[in-house]
Amino acid sequence: MRERGTVSRSRPARDVGRTRPRRGVLAIAGAALQQAVAYRATTALGIALTFVWVIIQYYLWRSVYAARPVVGGFDFETMRTYVVLAYGLNALVGWRIASEMMSSIRTGAVTLDVLRPIDYRTAQLARAAGWGVVEGALSLLVSIVVGLLLLRISPPAGPVELVLFAVSVVLAFVTKALLVFLGSLLMFWTTNGLGVMWSLQALIQVLSGGVVPLSLLPSAVGAVVEVLPFRGVVWTPVGIYLGLGGLGRGVALLGLQALWVCVLWFAAGRAWRRAFAAVEVQGG
Amino acid sequence: MGDPARAEQPVRRLARIYVRLRVLQLRSALEYRGDFWLSILGAVLQQLTGVVFAVVLFTSVPDVLGWGPWEVALLFGLVMLPAGLVELLSDGPWSLRTTVNSGSFDRVLLRPLPPALQVAAEHFTVHGLGNALLGAVLVVAGLTGADAWRWWTVPFLVLTVVAGTVLVTAVTFLANMVVFWEPSATSTFPVFVVLTRDFAKFPLDLYPPALQVVLSSLPPFAFTSCFPALLLLDRGGSLRWLGLATPLVAALVALLAAVAWRAALRRYEGAGH
Amino acid sequence: MADVVVADALTKQFRRPDKTPGVRGAVRHLVRPSFSHVEALRGVSLHVAEGESVAYIGPNGAGKSTTVKLLTGVLAPTSGRVRVCGLDPYTDRTANARNISVVFGQRTQLWWDIAVLESLRLLADIYSVPAASYRSTMEELVDVLDLGPLLAVPARQLSLGQRMRCDLAAALLHSPRVFFLDEPTIGLDVSVKARFRDLVGRMHRERGLTVLLTSHDLGDIEQLCPRVVVIDRGLVAYDGAYARLAAEAGHRRRVVVTLADGLPEGSTVLSDLFAGEGVDVAGAGASWTVRIDDPATTPGAVIARLAAGVALADVRIEEPSAEAVIRQVYEGGVPGAALSATVEQDRGA
Numbered sequence: 069m070r071e072r073g074t075v076s077r078s079r080p081a082r083d084v085g086r087t088r089p090r091r092g093v094l095a096i097a098g099a100a101l102q103q104a105v106a107y108r109a110t111t112a113l114g115i116a117l118t119f120v121w122v123i124i125q126y127y128l129w130r131s132v133y134a135a136r137p138v139v140g141g142f143d144f145e146t147m148r149t150y151v152v153l154a155y156g157l158n159a160l161v162g163w164r165i166a167s168e169m170m171s172s173i174r175t176g177a178v179t180l181d182v183l184r185p186i187d188y189r190t191a192q193l194a195r196a197a198g199w200g201v202v203e204g205a206l207s208l209l210v211s212i213v214v215g216l217l218l219l220r221i222s223p224p225a226g227p228v229e230l231v232l233f234a235v236s237v238v239l240a241f242v243t244k245a246l247l248v249f250l251g252s253l254l255m256f257w258t259t260n261g262l263g264v265m266w267s268l269q270a271l272i273q274v275l276s277g278g279v280v281p282l283s284l285l286p287s288a289v290g291a292v293v294e295v296l297p298f299r300g301v302v303w304t305p306v307g308i309y310l311g312l313g314g315l316g317r318g319v320a321l322l323g324l325q326a327l328w329v330c331v332l333w334f335a336a337g338r339a340w341r342r343a344f345a346a347v348e349v350q351g352g
Numbered sequence: 353m354g355d356p357a358r359a360e361q362p363v364r365r366l367a368r369i370y371v372r373l374r375v376l377q378l379r380s381a382l383e384y385r386g387d388f389w390l391s392i393l394g395a396v397l398q399q400l401t402g403v404v405f406a407v408v409l410f411t412s413v414p415d416v417l418g419w420g421p422w423e424v425a426l427l428f429g430l431v432m433l434p435a436g437l438v439e440l441l442s443d444g445p446w447s448l449r450t451t452v453n454s455g456s457f458d459r460v461l462l463r464p465l466p467p468a469l470q471v472a473a474e475h476f477t478v479h480g481l482g483n484a485l486l487g488a489v490l491v492v493a494g495l496t497g498a499d500a501w502r503w504w505t506v507p508f509l510v511l512t513v514v515a516g517t518v519l520v521t522a523v524t525f526l527a528n529m530v531v532f533w534e535p536s537a538t539s540t541f542p543v544f545v546v547l548t549r550d551f552a553k554f555p556l557d558l559y560p561p562a563l564q565v566v567l568s569s570l571p572p573f574a575f576t577s578c579f580p581a582l583l584l585l586d587r588g589g590s591l592r593w594l595g596l597a598t599p600l601v602a603a604l605v606a607l608l609a610a611v612a613w614r615a616a617l618r619r620y621e622g623a624g625h
Numbered sequence: 626m627a628d629v630v631v632a633d634a635l636t637k638q639f640r641r642p643d644k645t646p647g648v649r650g651a652v653r654h655l656v657r658p659s660f661s662h663v664e665a666l667r668g669v670s671l672h673v674a675e676g677e678s679v680a681y682i683g684p685n686g687a688g689k690s691t692t693v694k695l696l697t698g699v700l701a702p703t704s705g706r707v708r709v710c711g712l713d714p715y716t717d718r719t720a721n722a723r724n725i726s727v728v729f730g731q732r733t734q735l736w737w738d739i740a741v742l743e744s745l746r747l748l749a750d751i752y753s754v755p756a757a758s759y760r761s762t763m764e765e766l767v768d769v770l771d772l773g774p775l776l777a778v779p780a781r782q783l784s785l786g787q788r789m790r791c792d793l794a795a796a797l798l799h800s801p802r803v804f805f806l807d808e809p810t811i812g813l814d815v816s817v818k819a820r821f822r823d824l825v826g827r828m829h830r831e832r833g834l835t836v837l838l839t840s841h842d843l844g845d846i847e848q849l850c851p852r853v854v855v856i857d858r859g860l861v862a863y864d865g866a867y868a869r870l871a872a873e874a875g876h877r878r879r880v881v882v883t884l885a886d887g888l889p890e891g892s893t894v895l896s897d898l899f900a901g902e903g904v905d906v907a908g909a910g911a912s913w914t915v916r917i918d919d920p921a922t923t924p925g926a927v928i929a930r931l932a933a934g935v936a937l938a939d940v941r942i943e944e945p946s947a948e949a950v951i952r953q954v955y956e957g958g959v960p961g962a963a964l965s966a967t968v969e970q971d972r973g974a
C-alpha cells in the first residue's frame with residue numbers, strides 16, 4: 069500500500085528529473101565512491117582476504133607444472149596470469165556491492181530509490197560503479213602490479229589487445245553488476261540475503277571461469293558455458309589479454325560480451341518491474 | 353541452597369541446557385523454511401566451487417606431488433567436516449562483535465550459566481548441515497577411493513574429527529574475541545583467520561617451508577586435515593606421526609582460548625549508553 | 626542488618642581510547658595507544674533494606690546504568706565494595722545471578738522466534754527452578770500479569786506493552802530477592818507506562834521484592850518509590866523521601882480554583898479567608914491559585930475554607946512538579962548538608 073502511494077506521487081518528480089538524468093547518476097556514483105573511501109580499511113582487508121585463494125592456486129599450479137610443461141593448452145606463465153587476472157576481475161563487483169544492493173532492496177531503500185528521477189536499474193549500476201572504482205579497480209590494480217612484480221605474469225599480448233582488454237573490463241563490470249542485480253531481486257521474496265549471495269557468487273565464479281579456465285571443463289559442459297553471459301565476467305577479458313586465438317577472435321568475443329550486456333540490461337529492467345509489481349500486489 | 357534441581361551434576365545440567373538451546377535455535381531457523389533451504393544451498397554451492405576446482409584439476413592431471421583425486425578429497429573432507437560441525441554446534445562467536453558493541457552482552461553475564469556456553473549456543477547456522485554432510489561424504493569417498501580403510505581407521509577418524517572440531521571452535525572464539533580489544537563496528541580479521549583453513553585442503557608440501565610452519569601453528573589448521581591424512585593414507589614418512597598430535601594441539605588451542613576468554617571477560621566494559 | 630544491597634564508596638572509571646579520525650589516527654593508536662579516563666562514578670554509597678523500593682534518578686550520563694552494572698556483577702568497580710544478598714556480584718556472578726533479576730527498558734530477554742511459554746520454561750531450566758515452585762510462580766504471574774493469551778505467541782509478534790509484561794514474568798520466574806529495573810518505561814506510551822508501574826508496585830508489595838529502579842521519568846518515582854536517590858555526575862546528590870525532597874526544595878502543593886463569579890485582580894476577597902495562615906493567594910478573574918506554604922495546612926482544609934466563602938466552579942490540586950524539584954537538586958539549589966542529615970531519619974520511616 070505504502071509503496072503504491074510513493075510510486076504514484078513520484079511520477080511528476082520523475083518527469084521533471086528526466087531533463088538532467090546524467091547529473092543524478094554521477095551524484096549517486098559519487099556518493100557511493102565516498103562511502104567506499106570511508107570504508108577503505110575494510111575494503112583493503114577484503115582484498116587481502118580473497119588473495120588466500122590466489123596463493124593456494126599459485127602453489128598448486130607450480131607443483132603441477134613441475135611435472136609437465138603444459139596443462140590444457142596453458143603453460144605455467146599463462147596459467148599464473150590467468151589466476152591473477154581472474155581474481156582481479158571477480159573482485160570488480162565484490163561482496164560489498166552485492167550486499168549493498170541486497171540490503172537496499174530489503175530495507176526499503178527501494179522506495180527511496182524509486183523516488184529518484186532515475187531508472188532504478190541505472191541507479192543501482194551507478195552505485196555499484198562508485199564502489200567498483202575503489203574496491204574493484206583497486207584490487208585489479210593490486211593484482212596486476214603484484215602479479216607483474218612477484219608472480220611474473222605475462223604482459224598483455226600487444227597494445228591493441230591492451231585497449232580491447234580495457235573495454236572488456238568495463239563490460240565485465242557491467243555484466244557482473246547486472247547479474248548481481250538480477251539475483252538481488254530475489255530479495256523481494258526472501259530475507260535470506262546471505263543464502264542468495266552465496267549461491268549467486270558461487271554460480272558466477274564457476275560459470276565465468278573464475279575458478280578454472282573454461283577450456284579445462286569437459287567439452288560438453290564447456291560448449292554450453294562458452295556462450296552463456298557469465299563468461300563475460302572473467303573468461304572473455306582474460307582471453308583478450310592473453311591474445312588467445314588472435315585479434316579477430318578477440319573482437320568477436322568483445323561483440324558477444326556487449327550483446328549479452330544489452331540482453332541483461334533489458335532483462336534487468338523487465339524483471340525489476342515484474343518483481344516490484346508482484347510485491348505491490350501482495351501489498352508488501 | 354538446598355533445592356533438588358541444583359543437586360544435579362553440574363556438567364550434565366549444562367549439557368542438557370546447551371542441547372535445549374540448540375534445539376530451540378534449530379526450531380527458530382525452521383520457522384523461516386525458505387531461508388532454511390536457501391542457506392544450505394548457498395553453503396553447498398560455495399563449497400562446491402572448491403570441489404569443482406579439484407575435479408577439473410584432476411581431469412587434466414593424474415596427481416599433484418603424488419596426491420591423487422581421492423587423497424585430495426579426503427583432505428577437503430577433513431577440513432569441511434569439522435568446519436560444518438562447528439557451524440552447527442557453536443556458531444555464536446560470530447555475533448560477538450555485535451553483542452559486545454551494542455552492550456547486549458550484558459545479558460550473558462546476568463544468567464547463571466557460563467558465558468562461553470551461552471555465546472556458543474547463540475546462533476544456529478543451518479548451512480553447517482550442508483558443509484558437514486558434504487565433508488562426511490568426501491571423507492568416506494576419499495578413503496574408499498584410495499582404498500585406505502584399516503581396522504583403526506574409524507576410531508582414529510572419530511578422534512581426529514572431534515579434536516578438529518574442538519580446534520576450529522577454539523580458533524573461531526579466539527579470532528572473534530579480538531572485539532574486546534579492538535571494538536570497531538566491522539572487522540574482516542576473523543573471516544581472514546578462518547579462511548586460512550582453505551590452505552589445509554591441499555597437501556602441505558605444496559607450500560614453501562615458511563608457509564608450512566604458519567599453517568601448522570598460526571592457526572594450526574594443518575592438524576585437522578594434512579597430518580591426520582598422512583597417517584590415514586600411510587604416507588609422508590615420519591611426518592605422519594604428527595597426525596596423532598591433533599588432540600593434543602586441539603587441547604592446547606582450547607586452553608589458550610580459555611585463558612584469552614577470561615581476559616576478554618575482565619576487559620569487557622559494556623557499551624557507553 | 627537487613628540490607629540486601631550494600632555499596633560503599635563505589636568508583637568506576639572507563640577507559641576511552643583517544644583516537645584521531647582517519648587511517649593515520651588508527652595506526653597511531655595501534656602503535657602507541659592512549660586513553661582518557663571517564664569517571665562514571667566518583668564515590669557512590671547506597672544501602673537498600675530488604676523489601677524496600679528505591680528510585681535511582683539522574684540526568685543522562687549521571688551513572689545510573691553504571692551503578693546497576695556494578696550491583697548486578699556485569700562490571701567490577703574500580704574501587705569500593707559491593708555486596709548483594711551477602712555476595713560479591715562480580716566474583717560470585719553465577720550465585721548472584723540467582724538472587725537478582727534485571728530488566729532493561731527496550732531490551733527483551735525472551736527468544737524472538739519461539740512462543741513466550743517456551744522462553745519461560747527454558748529460563749526456569751536455566752535458573753534451576755524446581756518444578757513445584759515453577760508451577761505456583763507461573764500460576765501467580767499468569768494471573769497478575771494477565772499472560773494467558775500471550776503464552777502461545779512468539780515474542781516477535783507481541784506489542785511493546787505485551788512484551789514488557791512477558792519480560793516481567795521472565796524476570797520474576799526464579800523468585801529473585803532483588804529486582805533491578807534500568808529505565809524500564811522508556812519508549813512506552815502513557816497508558817502502558819501506568820499499567821507497568823501498577824504491576825511492578827504489586828509485585829513489590831505481594832512478593833516482598835526489593836526494587837531498585839533507575840529512571841529519568843519522574844512518574845515512575847512518584848508512584849513506585851517512597852525513597853529517592855538522586856545521582857548527578859557520579860555522586861549522590863540526595864538520598865531520602867521524595868516528599869521531603871520536594872519540601873526542602875521549596876516546592877509546595879497548590880489549589881487551583883475556578884470561581885463561579887470572577888474577581889478583579891488584586892482583590893483581597895480570597896486572601897481574607899486565610900488571615901494569618903501560611904498560604905499565598907494570586908490570580909485574576911475567574912482563575913485563582915492558592916499556594917500552601919505551611920506543611921501543616923492540608924489542601925482539604927483550603928478547599929473547605931474557599932467553599933465557605935465563595936462559589937466554586939472547579940477545583941484542582943497541583944502536586945509540585947517533580948521535574949522542577951529534581952532540576953533544583955541538580956542545580957545545587959538544595960543545601961546538601963541539610964539533606965544528608967535527613968537521610969537516616971527518612972530511611973527509618
Ligand SMILES: Nc1ncnc2c1ncn2[C@@H]1O[C@H](COP(=O)(O)OP(=O)(O)O)[C@@H](O)[C@H]1O
Nearest residue numbers: 621622623624639665685686687688689690691
Ligand atoms: N563502556 C563505557 N565506556 C566508556 N564510557 C562509558 C561506558 N559506559 C558508560 N560510560 C560513561 O559513563 C557515564 C555514565 O554512564 P551511564 O551510567 O550509562 O549513565 P546513565 O545510565 O545515568 O545515563 C557517561 O558519561 C558514559 O558516557
Ligand SMILES: [Mg+2]
Nearest residue numbers: 625689690808
Ligand atoms: Mg542508562
